[in-house]
Amino acid sequence: MGVVVSLDEGKRGQASIKPLIELTAHDMSRVNQLILSKAGSDVEMIPEVANHLISSGGKRLRPMLTLATARMFDYSGDGHVKLATSVEFMHTATLLHDDVVDESGLRRGKKTARTIWGNQASVLVGDFLLGQAFRMMVEVGSIDALDILSTAASVIAEGEVMQLVAAKNLETTEDEYLAVIRAKTAALFSAAAEVGPVIASATRSERAALRSYGTNLGLAFQLIDDALDYGGNASDLGKNVGDDFREGKVTLPVILCYRRGTAQERRFWKKSIEDGVSDDGALEEARGLMSRYGAISDTITRARHFGEIARDALAPLKETPQKSALLEVIDFCIDRVS
Template sequence: MGVVIPLDEKKNQAASVKPLQDLTKADMERVNQLILAKAGSHVEMIPEIARHLIASGGKRLRPMLTLAAAQMCGYAGDHHIKLATSVEFMHTATLLHDDVVDESDMRRGSSTARIIWGNQASVLVGDFLLGQAFKMMVEVGSLDALDVLSSAAAVIAEGEVLQLSVAKNMETTEDDYLAVIRAKTAALFAAAAEVGPIVAGSDKATRKALSSYGTNLGLAFQLVDDVLDYGGKAADLGKNVGDDFREGKVTLPIVLSYRRGTEDERAFWRSAIETGENNDVALEKALGLMTKYNALSDTIARANHYGDMARDALAPMPESPHKAALLEVIDFCISRVT
């Protein structure tokens, strides 16, 4: 089930994160070692849950952004390793908390930690990882880096609460939804990219450029995820197609379909999302309405818009293999929908 929305841009079809992985490979090995070390605890359940989520996959895109940004700015020390690990721990903690809030059963093709160990353990281990992240930030000794990452942590929490306030609410506007994903997703992408030039001692213009790159990359990334829930494959998503719909999540494809529909169609959306009448038959109808009103293709168009903004943010930066790799990541993120 699902619809595939092809993109016309051929460059997206060949895009890959491999150049970024190759450039950061040696540093990522150090990050992975530090992740295992810092996830350790004499409380047996903590490393068990941490290892479960860490081993479940993911490209570790956010810490790679930190490493690549630091390298691109000429950093030669090792503080970026701790900052990249902090970024990954913040992301992992967010996933643990998200799965509890969303009552998710599956993450990256495996049972979520809350299904195996319960909600309480998942939340508390997420808190432990956040604590370890902040300890590493302090060890780095950069108040600017600490400010950026701690501010991001607060914004992410605000985004979680904001998402609760718009959950199953069909009066959610596009601006409302963008505010949620700007906080929940884009804030950490922005912080991950900005702490690289901070630790390298770069000027404010470079910091601002990489923060803008991260913000817009994060927005594009999330919008593509929204489309994939209706047009992807379960094996690629790490969850079932249509899970957002079944959970009553009001994402941009739904916002656009609802606002463009007839009164009868809007009644369908209210029934499906607000009252939970969202079985497989309803999902098929939802997909039909999204196609009728170009909701998926327009969501992709918005992702491309933010991708263009991310490219523009990096435009003034000197040409380098790192810049080329960061630009290709934009194409890769958007190409996932093909």
């Protein structure tokens, strides 16, 4: 079987996350200090487990969204730093819980916390970080911001359960899958982008614009991750290529390929996803089938669609350096497959 569509064809796009990093650099240094402070505990295992994941090299895109969108509306307090740290802790807690549910061994090339300290410690430290996140939200004193982030936490948990129910279910529809990632991934992007404008006293329509931006950026981001699992590299993905396949995850490329294939090919997917026969040979066959049926290219097309919705959401907002950086983030997320 041949390799998937050419994720390697052509040169990587010119879009960069650098403008966002530069605009938020000063505030992110404060976030990083607060992360270290709030991840501390007299219980020795808590900072060990938390720092293992926090220091693993992620780009921290979500907290940067909160910082940038607050500054976009001339916010001058320090609440955005606490909310951005809350967002990062929510994300970190989700990763700790995800790795337990998925029984993952590696994340960004490092052993997962669960493989070092065990499942119980990973779940409990995740809960600790969620608790710290909510304490910081309360300190900010914005009921609206607390409502947005607490609602996101609930929706994310629902998304995790939805994914668990759909695990290894090859009859999952595209709409059902999009509902899962809208809850599991896009909800936190949406909340991260909206809480900044909230504490900056932005108008209802401005808040709605950033909420839509975050939601659709999150959907695009996750769909590109789905595509990268079958044809990217570990540095772009933040985990090993093929992990979704080996863990039996039913992602959009699998859904499309399963529905478009022959009866014999569907038996292959059942054997690989449902029965766990997912060695390197099976992965190569899966990649070949995806190439045959255009499953990766169509997943990328859908990601671009959500990226355009995110772009349109920002269109009515005033021109600022932050808006320009947020627009470039859309292209950066999608260009990871270039």
